Amino acid sequence: MIRSVATWKTDHAPKYLVQLCKHFAHKIEVSYSEAQGECRFVCGTVRLEADEQGLRMEATSPDLDQLQQTESVIERHLVRFAFRENLEALAWQRIDAPVETGQPHAQKVTS
Helix, strand or coil: CEEEEEEECCCCHHHHHHHHHHHHCCCCEEEECCCEEEEECCCCEEEEEEECCEEEEEEEECCHHHHHHHHHHHHHHHHHHCHHHCCCCCCCEEEECCCCCCCCEEEECCC
């Protein structure tokens, strides 16, 4: 499994978390509260966390193609829902866990 994360600073993070989860709940398995959510797509899973700092999204998928698809689904919908805030794109970063240290580190993704 590979993972990536994106964080978006917004004062309305709980609103967008709930809106995303409610939208996807019509098609996939979803669980959520105002502070946390999880969307389980065929291509991967996204965990959402909302707080006063913003919205944090962590995508997990079995391979890179599916990870990019998972990121894209979340990003396209969030951009559409947050049109008043002029969100254009998220800065997804890959998270790898090196075997020698076992500690995760982030790698910026350039599309």
